[in-house]
Amino acid sequence: MHFKLLSACFGAILLSIHTSFGQITENPKVEESSAPYVKIKRVELTDANTIIHLQFVDKSPKQPQFRSQPGFPSLPDSRVPGGLPQTKESQIWLDPETRLYKPGEIDKKYKFIRAENIPTTSKMNVSSGDTVDFVAYFERLTPGIEEFDFYEGRSQGGLQSWNFYGIHIKNPLKKEAAKPGKPVAKAPAPVKKPAAKPALKTPEKPEIAAKKDAGMAVLRGTVYNAKTKEPIAAQISYVDNGDTLQVRSSSGKYRVGLDAGGSYTIRVQARGYYGSSFNFAPGDSSAEALDKDVYLTPLIVGETILLPNIYFETSKYTLLSESFEELNRLVEVMLDNPAIRIRVEGHTDNVGDFDKNLELSRQRAEAVKTYLTEKGINAGRIEAKGYGGTRPITKGSEEERKKNRRVEFVITEL
Structure with missing residues (x-):
């Protein structure tokens, strides 16, 4: 009896491991991030949640150019005129309004549920060189979505948000094999589909309205050398509510989160190239128009x-x-x-x-x-x-x- 019980337990464990196979991604590939001192270490998918394990490392003494840390007041850079020496203690937290999005389909969002080892309604002090491991729980990503964006918000007021774009994970579609023993149960499905189609087609036109309701639009693209057509490292900047915000890309690929109802002048610069700028209003564009490649002329x-x-x-x-x-x-x-x-x-x-x-x-x-x-x-x-x-x-x-x-x-x- 004991042997049978042990075998049953062992079988259950094996079944659990098999079921969860492909639902954990260690050190997932992230195409771009707004804050290099925060990294995603692991993404775990359960039946109910998307669980993201992150790590914050305070590198302010070694990299003083990061004048503000995520979610806390700006730390003046001593190289900036009028700036004060950088302090050795900062504060961090995770914005409870953080969402997960499917790239290019921002109406598909997954809400934040809770966090571990980092506050969401208060602030936590961190000292220079500190490492903080924390976990964020979200609604479960729909099976089949194997790339998503982690969007905390627009950096503004001297605050640096934590945004990650193009997070690649294992999240295959669930394959539901047809069961020959239940043909009657599946037969009514084709009959119901025609009745459901008009309801699906009704919201076909207001795609832009859905984007506006989401409050956020994502502009993405790649910066190229106009001569060689090869991607180049670049800096993208724009003004949002009076604040000049910057996104640096070492690969040339960029993504920026913008207010869906706003209007922006996007400026693109790269060392050794003549910069460029263009105007962009997310509310005037369709979802397909949120892609913008930029070609810079070398000096x-x-x-x-x-x-x-x-x-x-x-x-x-x-x-x-x-x-x-x-x-x-x-x-x-x-x-x-x-x-x-x-x-x-x-x-x-x-x-x-x-x-x-x-x-x-x-x-x-x-x-x-x-x-x-x-x-x-x-x-x-x-x-x-x-x-x-x-x-x-x-x-x-x-x-x-x-x-x-x-x-x-x-x-x-x-």
Whole structure:
């Protein structure tokens, strides 16, 4: 009897292990994270929960550039003007509003349930060099979802949220084999399906509305070298409620969580490349439009780079204020690369008097040079030339010819 009981217990254990096989992922691959000092060590799936084991390591003494820790007030960096020396004690907690999402389908969210070894309604003190292992429990991910995002919130007010994008786990679909002994039980299913279809099709159109109700949108993409088409390490920044937030990507892939009802200017920078920016309003986009790849031009001698957002008064060379953001980006590039020298080139279309166009293009190039020198760039590093309508980049309609009215710069020395 004892042997039979022991065998039964052992069989139950084996069955339990077999059932849970494939439901535990150790050190899962994470494509991007907002805070490198927090890592996901393990993801465990049970019948009721998604259990995420995380580890926080306070590395502030070694990496003072992390001026704020997750969920606590900003710690000033001594290198920032007016900053105070960094303190040796910080506070952490986990926001109870944290959710899990399926990438690209933010209406599919899984709620936070509870946490272990980290507070959610108060704060916990941590000292420099401390390691904190903690666990977060969420609703069970639907079987078949083998990639998900862990979203604590948007970093704002000097606080750093813990967000993880592209977490890969083992979560196969449950295979329910047909049971030949119960054909009658399964027969009614096809009869019921037609009646259920109209209800499924009703919410087909309000996909954007569902995204807005979720309160969060995810913008993702990859930053490439425009010449080689290879991914490059980059920094993505944007302003949210008055705070400038930054996401660094060593792989070129990026994901940022945004307010679904907001409007943003996304700025992309990479060392050795001329940066770019674009406007993005999640509420105006479909789910498929939340992907945005960016191509940056490398800073190499002889390279011609278009300044895309330079505007002048009509038929004049007075710069409009809408040009300042783009010109300030060029100022930063020249400050970051003190050996670089450039030639600013002005161009017009070929409509009108040739000599007047030539003179106007030169004056516009000079106006750009003047702006750069007023921002502290040595005039000896900048040459200005006007080419009028002699170097068109397109022909055709009036709309096409507008592209010929442009300002570019050429790197002459680096």
